[in-house]
Amino acid sequence: MAKENLHKNEGAEVVAEAVSKTDLFFKEYGKLMAIILAVLVVLGAGALCWYKFLYQPAVVEAQGQMTSAEQSFAEGDFETALNGDGNALGFAQIVEEYGSKAGKSVYLYAGICELQLGNWDSALKYLNSYKGKDEILAARAEACKGDAYVGLENYEKALAHFEKAAAKVDNMFAATYLLKAGLTAEKLGQDDKALSFYKTIKDKYPQSMEGYDVDKYIGRIENK
DSSP, X not given: OHHHHHHHHHHHHHHXXXXXXXXXXXXXXXXXXXXXXXXXXXXXXXXXXXIIIIIHHHHHHHHHHHHHHHHHHHTTOHHHHHHOOSSSOOHHHHHHHHGGGGOTHHHHHHHHHHHHTTOHHHHHHHHHHOOOOXXXXXXXXXXXXXXXXXHTTOHHHHHHHHHHHHHHOOSHHHHHXXXXXXXXXXXXXXXXXXXXXXXXXXXXXXXXXXHHHHHHHHHHHHTO
């Protein structure tokens, strides 16, 4: 019985000591913890208000501005699509005012417009800012970079981007990118590499538009 009481007393002392330490901690740091908690609450509320009343409306507004630019793009009016018509904004202005709030595709649109207008460096600037994860669009962006480098007569970089584009997709689009890679490789005097691209089109994508004509490219190299 004495031992049992001793254990009980020791246990009570441990609990009392722990409570005492806890009380001491809160006496020393309670005010600081309350301040920190209050700051976190204020920051959380501020972030929620920013998201609900500023960010979300900006996203809606930015996406609304995209409609007119996309229409001009679909019609092949790349100048208006890029720079607007004085009433509706173009992709360049949307990027400047809203950034990615309009969606990641705004950079791809702007890059293609610049490419179509022959502004190679500006095209690359927009295309390098495109971070979309859709494989088809990502491949298109790589191929457009290749086209821009062709315009700049930097054929080695162009070839690298056409190869990246072809590697990102396994469909008829790949045939287009492989043909561009082949033509660029020929430009660099890399006939063996070009031939491998053409033969890949023939073997993997014979039903593509490029596949119907690829024999002439193969024959051109083999008959040299």
